[in-house]
Amino acid sequence: MEKVFISQNEEQTAMIASQLSELTQVGDVWALHGTLGMGKSVFARAFIQNLTDAEEVPSPTFTLVQMYSAPSFEIYHYDLYRLEKPSEIFELGVEETFYNGVCLVEWPEKMENLAPRNMWNVTFEQVENGRKITVLASDENKVQRLQKWLNTK
Ligand SMILES: Nc1ncnc2c1ncn2[C@@H]1O[C@H](COP(=O)(O)OP(=O)(O)O)[C@@H](O)[C@H]1O
Numbered sequence: 687m688e689k690v691f692i693s694q695n696e697e698q699t700a701m702i703a704s705q706l707s708e709l710t711q712v713g714d715v716w717a718l719h720g721t722l723g724m725g726k727s728v729f730a731r732a733f734i735q736n737l738t739d740a741e742e743v744p745s746p747t748f749t750l751v752q753m754y755s756a757p758s759f760e761i762y763h764y765d766l767y768r769l770e771k772p773s774e775i776f777e778l779g780v781e782e783t784f785y786n787g788v789c790l791v792e793w794p795e796k797m798e799n800l801a802p803r804n805m806w807n808v809t810f811e812q813v814e815n816g817r818k819i820t821v822l823a824s825d826e827n828k829v830q831r832l833q834k835w836l837n838t839k
């Protein structure tokens with residue numbers, strides 16, 4: 687199941703992200719696809735800030751991952767732009783975060799075949815009047831949560 691949003695500006699992307707954060711649960715991996723400047727970090731920041739008291743959410747470009755604490759789980763913000771090979775993700779010792787926490791992953795393509803299965807795939811594309819954000823729910827559990835969430839909007 688796919689849900690498409692058109693976002694005219696940064697604030698609208700942040701609003702979509704913070705609302706979507708309400709449906710997340712432990713074990714969710716949010717793969718944020720899109721080229722540079724499409725709003726992946728804007729999305730991640732608002733998502734994290736809605737669930738935590740984090741004031742700053744800097745891009746973890748050099749550290750690759752940054753952790754935040756929400757009341758009932760940890761959130762891991764990945765920026766894999768500088769990942770040189772997929773196995774580095776395991777050298778970081780972070781695989782369990784995909785199961786024990788909620789993960790937001792910028793540049794998920796860098797994980798190649800080591801990417802977790804059943805991620806939320808969110809795609810950011812440039813359109814004339816802003817950004818097109820497509821959220822893909824790829825298993826029954828996600829479809830149900832997305833449907834329920836949409837019914838409350
Ligand atoms: N609709 C929009 N949604 C998100 N960001 C937008 C939008 N329109 C313009 N922008 C701008 O695009 C940039 C997105 O930056 P960022 O989130 O860091 O991109 P990415 O992480 O995808 O490289 C910001 O400067 C933001 O102000």
Ligand SMILES: [Mg+2]
Pocket residue numbers: 726727745765792
């Ligand atoms: Mg970014």
